[in-house]
Amino acid sequence: MAPIASIEWFRVLPRWLFVKITDSEDRVGWGEATLEGxxxxxxxxxxxxRSRFLGHEADDVERLWQDVWRKSFYRGGPVFMSALSGLDIALWDLKARKLGVPVWQLLGGKVREKVRVYAWVGGDRPGDVVAQAEVRKGQGFRAVKMNACEGVGWLDSPGVVEGCVERVKGVKGLGMDVGVDFHGRLHRPMAKQLAKALEPHGPLFIEEPLLSEHPEPIQLLSQLITIPIALGERLYSRWDFKPFLANSSVDIIQPDIAHCGGISELKRIAAMAEAYDVALAPHCPLGPIALAACLQIAACTANHTIQEMSVGMHYNVAAGEYDVGSYVKNPEGFAVREGFVDVLTGPGLGIEVNEELVRKVAETTEPWELMGFVGEDGGLQEW
Structure with a gap:
């Protein structure tokens, strides 16, 4: 028996929250509970x-997860589930390290040798987006994701639609796949127009064409277009995903491992989606611990299709450049080659956290504030 002896968390730049669990024999596991803003x-x-975990057997990952869930009358939602996610990921890391195997080995073994990945590109002008896509291509990516637009009104200019189409055409011209993230910024009248305009250009998917709090128009939109619809970063449990699967309104689900209950719940969500012939493409514009946890799921999950990963130009925390490899001693494990990352084979999550650097940065890191958009009329719009 090796009960949990301590639980710590570290707020680090640029906007991540790491969790460390140590058992009574000084074995360690790391998780990520990042929830921006x-x-x-x-x-x-x-x-x-913390008081519900301390003193309990660290190996009993499922029991601890169920204890938090079943004994909480008020449960679910982003804050509750993000905290649970960080703890769950850390427990899986600790257990797999104790046994000297990757987490995916404990989840049934791998079904693939490498994982398809994509990265983000920003910018509003087609030239800017294409330039960034070219950089990503040079980094080894063969697929990217971009914003459909910034803030958009209920009924906006046709130029919003035309600009998005031009950016998609530019990236496709590089021989790359491109997903288009509506980010819930569009409302029903504009979402229908933009989705239909994009259809002839074959985006990989459209993400959050409407906020997930509007399931009825999402279902309607899914019947109007052939582009795969993806969503799920703002859904926090299998019960949240259930109605979208039941009404066949989504083609790709995007749970975030740092928001949806960790490795345990993401694996359950993926299995439920497979029964509906829906693909898995986890949301992860986060830190290295969340990405490593996602890659463990990718290795052992049949309906996993592609993984988002956050990238910058360098692994240089001291210079203020926070790539996904920041805070990790072995960032080479995230190397992208021809659009893929190799399955991580080290024990636990397969990464070695630079704890000294994490503690140093955490000493002075302030909470990150969410951004927002204000329209030309001064009204607030979705971020």
């Missing part, structure tokens, strides 16, 4: 959960 709330939830 709500760091202090998640820290409060971790503080509340």
């Amino acid at each position: 709500h760091t202090e709330a998640v820290e409060g939830a971790l503080r509340g959960f």
Whole structure:
């Protein structure tokens, strides 16, 4: 028996929240509970959960998950589930390290040798987007994702639609696949127009064409277009995903491992989606711990199709450049080759966290504040 002896968390730049669990024999596991704009709330939830974990057997990952869920009358939602995610990921890391195997080995073994990945490109002008896509191509990516637009009104200019189409055409001209993230910024009248305009140009998917709080128009949109519809970063449990699977309104689900209950719940969500012939493409514009956890799921999950990963230009935390490899001693494990990342084979999550650097950066890191958009009329719009 090796009960949990301590639970710590570290707020680090640029906007990540890491969790460390240590057992009574000084074995360690790392998790990530990043929830952008709500760091202090998640820290409060971790503080509340800590007393429920300390002293309990670290190997009993499922029991601890169920204890938090079943004994919480008020449960679910982004803050609660992000805190649980960080703890769950850390427990899986600790257990697999103890046994000297990757987490995917404990989840049934791998079904693939490498994982298809994509990266983000920003910018509003077609030339800017294409230039960034060219950089990503040079980094080894063969697929990217871009914003459909910035803030958009309920009924906006046709130029919004035309600009998005031109950016998609530019990236496709590089021989790359491109996903288009509506980010829930569009409302029903504009979402229908943009989706139909994009259809002839074959995007890989459209993401959050409408906010997931509007399931009825999402279902309607799915019947109007052939482009795969993806969503799920703002759904936090298998019960949240259930109605979208049941009404066949989504083709790709994008749960975030740092928001949806960790490795345990993401694996359950993926299995439920497979029964509906829906693909898995986890959301992850986050840190290295969340990405490593996603790659463990990718290795052992049949309906996994592609993985988002956050990239910058360098692995240089000291210079203020926060790539996905920041805070990791072995960032080469995230190397992208011809659009793929190799399955991680090291014990646990397959990464070695630079704890000294994490503690140093955490000493002075303040909470990250969410951004927002204001329209020309001064009205607030979705981020």
